[in-house]
Amino acid sequence: MNIPILFEDNHLLLVEKPINVPVQEDSSGDLDLLTALKDDLKLRYQKPGNVYLGLVHRLDRPVGGVMVFAKTSKAASRLSDMIRRHVIERKYLAVVHGTPNKKRAQLVHYLHKDHRKNKVSAVSPDHPNAKKAVLEYEVLASKKGFSLLSVNLHTGRPHQIRVQLSTIGHPIFGDQKYGEHLTKPGQQIALWAHSIHFEHPVGKEPIEVYSIPPVNDPWDLWELVTNREFAELSTSL
Template sequence: MKIPILFEDNHLLLVEKPINIPVQADSSGDLDLLTILKNDLKSRYQKPGNVYLGLVHRLDRPVGGAMVFAKTSKAASRLSDMIRKNVIERNYLAVVHGKPDKKGGQLVHYLHKDTRKNKVSVVSSNHSHAKKAVLDYEVIESKNGFSLLSVNLHTGRPHQIRVQLSAMGNPIFGDQKYRGHLQKPGQQLALWAHSLFFEHPVRREPVGVYSLPPNRYPWNLWGTLTGENKYLNLIGHHAK
C-alpha cells in the first residue's frame, strides 16, 4: 500500500492516513499504518535491521488524514511533550447531522472510556475516571440537513470529536458507534484530519501540512474540497 507523504526530513514523517486501517497493530490482525511506514522506510533507504518510527498521536481506524510520526527518539520525545502542552494545532473537518444551535464555540465535556466495549461516554466531572475534553468548532455551512464543521482539538481523548459532537446533538455522518440509529449500514465516517501546524521539534522552524477529504458523498455536498475551495478558505488563519 502506497501512503501519501506530506512532509519528510531526517526527524519527521508526515503522511496522509488512509481510512479504515489501524494506526498500529491491534486484535484485528489487519496490516497497520505503522508497519507499512516502517517497511517503506526500510525499503527506500535500504536500512538493515529494525527501523525506528515513533507513534506520538493516533487517529481512529475509520478516520483519514494528516498524521505526524517521529523518525528519531529526540523528535518523538519533543513531539509527545508538544502534544501534552497542546502547542500542535490540529484541525479536523466533519460533516454532521443537522445544524448546530450556534455558529461556533467551545465544547467542554468529561469523558470515560469503557475499554471492554471500546466506547466512550460523557460523565460528570466528579466521576472517578473522568477525563476533561475540550474542542472548538465552527460551522462553515449547512445544507441538505447536514453541516460542514471545522474542529480544533485542545485535548486528545479517545473518540473525543465523535462523542462531543454527538453530545451536542449533531453526530457525525456515518458514525455507527455514536448515535448509530441515524446512520445507514456501510456509511463511511465523515471525519478527516485536515491540517497539522507546529514548530519543528529539532530545527525550530514552522511545519504545516494539509490533507483533503475524498471527493465523494457527503463531502462533495460542498463541491470538490481543494485548496481553492471557498469553504476551506474560511478554515483557520492558515487557510486564508
C-alpha cells in the first residue's frame, strides 16, 4: 500500500489516506490503514514487539486525504482532547451536484445513525438520539452543473459532510449512499480531506498539512485544484 507521509516526528504521523481503504480493521478483511502504518513503522525503525499508533479521528472508507495519527500515548490523549474541544481545524474539498443558493453558509443539522443500515439521516432536534452537526462551506467555483466547495468541519459526526450536503439538495458527486439517485455505478466519491491545522500537542508549534485530490473526473474540471498554489490558498479560506 502506497501511503504518502506528509509530516512525522517523535509524537505525530500525518499521512495521505488512499481512497477505498478502511481506516481500521473491519468485517471486509481488507488491509486497513492503521495496520499498514504500524507494519511500516515496525519495519522502518526495526521495532521489536507491538508498535503503538493512536487513532484519534476517522475518514469514511471511500474518502482520501489528510489524517493524523499519534505515535505516543501522550500525543493521543492531547489530540483526542483537542478534537473534543473542536480546536483542530479540518478542511475538505467536495464536488457537489448543482450550485448552492448561498456562496458561503453555515449548515446546522441534527443527525441520527441507523447502525443496522450504516446510514445517517437528518432528524428533528428533539429526536432522542440526535446529535448536532455543524459545518461551513464556501463555493469556490461552478462548472457544467457541478460546484467545487471548501468545507470547514466543526463537528465530526459519521458521514456528516455527505449527509448535510445531500440534505440541502446538493449531494456529493459519486456518493453511492447519499446521492444514489444521481450517481452512476462505479463512480468514486469526490470528497477529499484537504488540510488539517492544529497546535502540536507536545511542542506547541503550529502544524499545517494539506493534500491535493487526484487528477481525475470530476476534479479535473478545475485545473487549480491540482496545483500547489491552490492548496496553499484554499487552506486560508
